[in-house]
Amino acid sequence: MTDPSRFLAAGRDADVYVVDDEWVLRRYRNGHPVRDEADFMRHVARYGYPVPAVREVDGADMVLQRLAGPTLGEAAIAGDVDAAEVGRIHADLHRRLQAIPPPSGTPGLVVVHGDLHPLNVIATPSGPVVIDWRNAEEGPPEYDVAMTAIIFAQVALDPSYEALSPLLRDALATYLADSIDPTPGLPAALHNRRNNRTLTPAELALLPGQEALIRSFL
16 A cells, blocks of 8 residues: 555544545544445446546555545535535435446445535536545435435534535525435434434434424425
């Protein structure tokens, strides 16, 4: 595995380091293996889905294509995209993902990203690119739509996201209007969100309100 040259960014459970001008290394702090994640990324890439290229994997390390541009959340805060566009972009990304057959070929299942939200979409000059595929799996499309709606609703209701909260409430309305009905996938998505160990007690306390907000738009 190539040694990184400098720290670039940090997420809830992984750090990103510069390898060179074209590649970065993403490393999980707890040693979580990346093989399945990389396999899903390579699978959707074969169908033209916008995802960083994967160069190599080794244990908890993955060398990925280095992307240019802010996250979609950062672009929204800067005023470069509005709420309706954020909603439409996410709905379109889900539609494109739902059109890809799962690796197993099981009817009724699709590739589920499981964490598709504005901070996991990079607004590159050539279009949005989806990152952070740790939660990728095969599942029903309604589940993935529901999970994104839950995350939108969390930001809309969380006072610590002051810069994004009003925008995400409006984006959620557009997103749900432009997506398949998430209702069948909502119970499972809420259950998995409740059991997400990276969420704080304050974030978990928002879940009932998130569900109510989502259902108010359906």
